[in-house]
Amino acid sequence: MKLELHIWRQAGPNESGKFEKYEAKNLDPHMSVPEMLDQLNTQIIKSGGDPVAFESDCREGICGQCGFAINGDIHSPHPGTTTCQTHLRSFKDGDKLFLEPFRAKAFPIKKDLVIDRSAFDRIIEAGGYIGVNTGQASEANTTLIEHDLAENAFDAAACIGCGACVATCKNASASLFTSAKISHLSLLPQGKPEAQTRVKNMVAQMDTEGFGACSFTGACEVICPQDISISNIVAMNKRWRKAL
Amino acid sequence: MLDAKIPDGPIEEKWAKYKASAKLINPANRRKYKIVVVGTGLAGSSSAASLAELGFDVEVFTFHDSARRAHSVAAQGGVNAAKDYKNDGDSVWRMFYDTLKGGDFRAREANVYRLAECSMSLIDQAVAQGVPFAREYSGYLRNRSFGGVQVSRTFYARGQTGQQLLLGAYQSLMRQKSQGNLRLNTRHEMLDVITEEGKTKGVTVRNLDTGAISSHACDALIIASGGYGKIYYLSTLAMNCNATAIWRAHRKGAFMAAPSWTQFHPTSLPQLGSYQSKLTLMSESLRNDGRIWVPKSPDEKRPPGDIPENDRDYYLERRYPAFGNLAPRDISSRAAKERIDAGCGVGPMKNAVYLDFKDALERDGKPEIKNRYGNLFEMYRKITGMDAYEEPMMIAPSAHFSMGGLWVDYGLMSNLSGLFVLGEANFSDHGANRLGANSLLQACVDGYFIAPHTVMDFLANTEPTAKNPGENWTALAAASEKKLEEHLGKLLATKGNTTAEEFHKELGKTLYQKCGLSRNRSDMEEAHTELLRLQERFSTDLLISGKAGGINFELEKASRVEDYLEMALLIVADALQREESCGAHFREEYQTADGEALRNDEEFQYVSVWEHTGKNEHKFHKEPLHFEFAEVKERSYK
Numbered sequence: 001m002k003l004e005l006h007i008w009r010q011a012g013p014n015e016s017g018k019f020e021k022y023e024a025k026n027l028d029p030h031m032s033v034p035e036m037l038d039q040l041n042t043q044i045i046k047s048g049g050d051p052v053a054f055e056s057d058c059r060e061g062i063c064g065q066c067g068f069a070i071n072g073d074i075h076s077p078h079p080g081t082t083t084c085q086t087h088l089r090s091f092k093d094g095d096k097l098f099l100e101p102f103r104a105k106a107f108p109i110k111k112d113l114v115i116d117r118s119a120f121d122r123i124i125e126a127g128g129y130i131g132v133n134t135g136q137a138s139e140a141n142t143t144l145i146e147h148d149l150a151e152n153a154f155d156a157a158a159c160i161g162c163g164a165c166v167a168t169c170k171n172a173s174a175s176l177f178t179s180a181k182i183s184h185l186s187l188l189p190q191g192k193p194e195a196q197t198r199v200k201n202m203v204a205q206m207d208t209e210g211f212g213a214c215s216f217t218g219a220c221e222v223i224c225p226q227d228i229s230i231s232n233i234v235a236m237n238k239r240w241r242k243a244l
Numbered sequence: 245m246l247d248a249k250i251p252d253g254p255i256e257e258k259w260a261k262y263k264a265s266a267k268l269i270n271p272a273n274r275r276k277y278k279i280v281v282v283g284t285g286l287a288g289s290s291s292a293a294s295l296a297e298l299g300f301d302v303e304v305f306t307f308h309d310s311a312r313r314a315h316s317v318a319a320q321g322g323v324n325a326a327k328d329y330k331n332d333g334d335s336v337w338r339m340f341y342d343t344l345k346g347g348d349f350r351a352r353e354a355n356v357y358r359l360a361e362c363s364m365s366l367i368d369q370a371v372a373q374g375v376p377f378a379r380e381y382s383g384y385l386r387n388r389s390f391g392g393v394q395v396s397r398t399f400y401a402r403g404q405t406g407q408q409l410l411l412g413a414y415q416s417l418m419r420q421k422s423q424g425n426l427r428l429n430t431r432h433e434m435l436d437v438i439t440e441e442g443k444t445k446g447v448t449v450r451n452l453d454t455g456a457i458s459s460h461a462c463d464a465l466i467i468a469s470g471g472y473g474k475i476y477y478l479s480t481l482a483m484n485c486n487a488t489a490i491w492r493a494h495r496k497g498a499f500m501a502a503p504s505w506t507q508f509h510p511t512s513l514p515q516l517g518s519y520q521s522k523l524t525l526m527s528e529s530l531r532n533d534g535r536i537w538v539p540k541s542p543d544e545k546r547p548p549g550d551i552p553e554n555d556r557d558y559y560l561e562r563r564y565p566a567f568g569n570l571a572p573r574d575i576s577s578r579a580a581k582e583r584i585d586a587g588c589g590v591g592p593m594k595n596a597v598y599l600d601f602k603d604a605l606e607r608d609g610k611p612e613i614k615n616r617y618g619n620l621f622e623m624y625r626k627i628t629g630m631d632a633y634e635e636p637m638m639i640a641p642s643a644h645f646s647m648g649g650l651w652v653d654y655g656l657m658s659n660l661s662g663l664f665v666l667g668e669a670n671f672s673d674h675g676a677n678r679l680g681a682n683s684l685l686q687a688c689v690d691g692y693f694i695a696p697h698t699v700m701d702f703l704a705n706t707e708p709t710a711k712n713p714g715e716n717w718t719a720l721a722a723a724s725e726k727k728l729e730e731h732l733g734k735l736l737a738t739k740g741n742t743t744a745e746e747f748h749k750e751l752g753k754t755l756y757q758k759c760g761l762s763r764n765r766s767d768m769e770e771a772h773t774e775l776l777r778l779q780e781r782f783s784t785d786l787l788i789s790g791k792a793g794g795i796n797f798e799l800e801k802a803s804r805v806e807d808y809l810e811m812a813l814l815i816v817a818d819a820l821q822r823e824e825s826c827g828a829h830f831r832e833e834y835q836t837a838d839g840e841a842l843r844n845d846e847e848f849q850y851v852s853v854w855e856h857t858g859k860n861e862h863k864f865h866k867e868p869l870h871f872e873f874a875e876v877k878e879r880s881y882k
Contacts, residue, residue: 012794031519038521038745045743045789045798053795055309057482060524061623062407063313085626110453111795118430121310125422129415130374134294134692137365137372141329144383154376154401157408161312185374 001027001093005040007052008068008100013108013116019098029089033076034059034066036088053112059084061225064160067167068113069100074168074223082162082225102167106174106210117163119209120177126205127198128181130191143189156183158226165220165228171212176220178206179236180228186239196243203240246499246853246867249653250354255873256336259358262654266697267704274299277703278710280447280462281305282434282489285314286406286684287667288468289413290691291699296425298696300703301711303460304417304426305449307433307484307800312414315470315482316687319406320527320620322390322398323370323684325363330387334395336360341874343682346392346572347647347675348827348843349876350502350851352869354654355673359682362689367399369692373412377401390680391528392572392881398681403527403620409684413691433800434489436724437465437496437663440717444662445709448724450732452800455793457728459721461710464662464699467493468691471646471668473506475808475815476760477752479643480512480525486804487811490650490669498650498658499865500854501671503811504819505647507678507828508761510576512642513627514596523642524627526599527620528680531569533604533613534637536560536576538597542587548598548636559583567881574677574828574841575881577641581761582839584640591638600636641761645683647674647828648818651853651867655698656690662706664699666690671851676827732792735802740785744802747782751805751812754778763819764832771816776860779809813860821864824848845876 002025010017024040031039034056041051056066061082067075068083076086091097099113107115145153157180165176182199185191191198214233221230251258251265269277277300281292284306296302308314328334339360344351367385371377377399378386387396401408420426431452438446438459446461472487473479494500511530512523537558539551559579561568571579580597589595605613610633614621621632628638650658650665652672657664667687674682709717758771782805790796825834825841826848834842850866857863 028517028519030516032521035519035521039519042743042745045787046741048789050789051798053797057308057313057484058315058318059483059522060318061626062404063315063317063482065309065313081626085623087627087629089629114795117309121312121418121430124415125418129419130372131419132369132372132416133297134290134369134416134696135365137368140327140368140371141384143371145379146383147379147381150376150379153374154408157374157376157401157411158404160407161310184376188374188376190372191374 001029001088003027003088003091003094004096006096006098007112009052009112010109011111013110017109027088029087031088032059032084033070033086033088034084053114055114056084061085062160064162067102067162067164069102069167071098074102074164075225079222080225080227102163104166104172104211106172107163107166117161119211120161120163120174122209123174123178123202123205124181127194127201128185130185131194145188149187153184153187156180156187156228156232159228160226162225164223164225166211168219168223169212170217170219171215173214174206174209174211175214175233175236176224176228176230178202179232182236182239183232195239199236199239200243203236246659246865247653248352248867249655250352251654255353255357258354259361263697266701269700269704271299275301276708276711277301277463278303278461279464279466279699280460281466281468282447283314283468283470283669284308284311284414284417285316285468285470285667286410286413286687287691288314288466289410289417290688291466291468291666291695292426293413293416293420294692294696295699296420298700302426304428305432305434305447306430307452309430311417311428311430312411314410315485316410316684317407318482318525319684320403320525321529322388322400322405322681323366323409323688324390324397324681325367325399325685326360326397327364327367329385330396332395334397338395339363339397342393343673343679344675344874345879346679347677348841348879349675349849349871350826350869351673351675353871353873359673359686359689362693363685365693366685366688370409370412373416375401375408375412388529388532389570391531391570391576392567392679400529403529403617406684409688435492435728437493438717438720438724439496439660440720442661444660445713445717446721448721448728450728453795455796457725459725461713461717463706463708463710464664464703466664466666466695466699467650467669468666469669472811473643473646475751475812476506476643476755477748478515478520478523478756480509480523483521486807488804488807490665491807491811493650493660493663494856496660497856498660498663500648500814501651501851502648502818503854504759504815504822505676505828506643507573507645507647508577508641509644510573510580510641511599511639512644514591514638514640515593525642525644526624526637526639528573530599530617530620533616534569534599534601535603536569536597536599538583538588538590548600557583557588564881571881572677572679577761578830580641596638596640598636599639601632602636605633645678647671647676647678655701656694657698657702662702664695666695676829729792732799732803735786735806736788736792736799738784738786738788740787742781742785743787744798744805747778747786748805748808750778751775751808755812755815759816759819762830762832765820768816768820772813775809775812775816782806782809810860814854814862817862818852818854821852822848
């Protein structure tokens, strides 16, 4: 199959960018989107051009490295799917695809489709952990955690930190990302002692980074590759109010 | 010359004895020592966080854009520990023996025992960090079984155990960063080790965003850069996994051990076309409930659901009735290859076998199977577009885990003084084949529980110099930087016609065919010639676009492929010298009448160790393996 690609090209963070058109031919419908770009880049390199910079590592939807918008869909036309798990069989022969980076003030573009998501690391740094040093833990089965609670904590913990929630949000809010980590840790008995300082510090850092506020459109929940629920945001807001 | 420095005494007391006699540094003096950590996977993050907690000055480098993206994140099935919560006869001794036997008696007894001994503390540690392991309705931790053992000692967090353990380690790392106890440099790749009078005294790194090259002094260096299975190009590993950090350390004098021991995972997805960049792993835990089979007849044309029981060959259950579908990975992979080579493979390229959940679905119902493996079935659907609740999965063996790596002693220090190697990057605990759910364990145990003691013991005998490295160091660092800049410039200036990725694909193809799941002398001799030719072509025909400054992914790839090309020759040499079959290393010339690996304990009960003496030149050493406590037996799963 073939596709007409319009790809966002931007040389650096402070340069201006624009879409450039490429004809991608001899594609296999079972190729993943990054594999299509691998093939395109080989062609570009051989004709003396600068290959499209994009990131992807595990290519199985778990590392959170990949991701760009395809025709305005964050990651993929399929909800709950990362870019690397999107295959060309999702498109029709001859389709036009516009590929552009996740856009948010707090995610500056580094080059082409590559963005800087270090703001997420700084939110975790602000309190997204349980303060236990190595070697201090007591026997694991002394703390019983009921099955459903552990499952709920896992649902929130499954976040891969890809940033799709921010990219799809009209406010570029990081509320889904931040609230998922808060739920994961604060639901568990081990994480309760720090629950109040955690929510205050993480929310403050989220604001400092320049992410917008949440207006509950629910777009993030739809697009999230790990199906993280916006009920985490409700819980975060409740915890935050209590912590004030 | 090769002294593993194993403490004497009974095996149960060795580690306690080591810890009791290890030297300590008082808290006020620890901050005078600087430790550099390369890699932020489980081993890197856990060791960096633990050493920073102790008060050492820690600086961390990772080529990822965030520490959380390291490839530990992709491990699915679980982590082993001898807790014996199931009351099914598990113990440290049994776990030690299972691991040693799983590795076909080609690992060090003392290391393996310590791994089993520390496994219980790791579960405690991970739970305390908030890792959401699976629970029973009573609230107790839940276990399942894994290949190569007859007890249930695997702890898991759905099919994302690696991700959850890594998040625990990453969060500990970020906590130390927030307290100012360590510095974290993302998008920095280690390209050289600086040695001064035979001691490891620093690293030279490249900033992958700007291209800037800089050197950093240290009193001890920890390399935890993961495995090199990606050398086969098609593998279960992430695209950027590489051997560069360990290979550069090797070139600077660190010995490489058993590089040819690569495990092929039996439950990966098969290759579908030449465009393919990786093979996705499906967790081995699926083998708890899935049954593996192929049609009996190579001419079978019916869809799997229409093939009656009589025409199916459940070859693992047939050949290994005691372990059945839970036979260890090397054995399962080879058995699959045997059937595929016999023409009984399934799928469009006839390169796969079925993994069938029909019986489990009938027995336990869809909700329960979904509860156990839901995300894996979903992943399978996303990749293949097929529904495994309705039809069997198709799976195939794929390059996966590196049992080989840099040689280390009992304290995880290489022969280069001050260089510690942790996790998959070292050769240590798995022998010639790793058991499932032991790699997360080893990476964590190395980082949380071993390195903090052994690195401190080493530093206690070392004068701290990194804070004030002196003129000689500065000159060495400048020379290292200059050499790297010139070399990268040379790669960029080659201006040939073949991209780094095309070279990598050719390299992978040669290795798969001639030094893969099974090997023989004549194939490997051909591989040696082909690889030399490929290396030669690389030096004249490489094509990289762009320049050294700024983001240049092609330059990153080319420099890693160049190291892989050198390493591949050593892999072949290593597989050639070992004239026996053991674990994942299957030499076709050495097999039993019924096709099982034929070990030769009299001549090959050693770890092969290679010293770099020049480009493509090595000196061979042996570390003999002594079994004082476990009885060495023929490895049978029948």
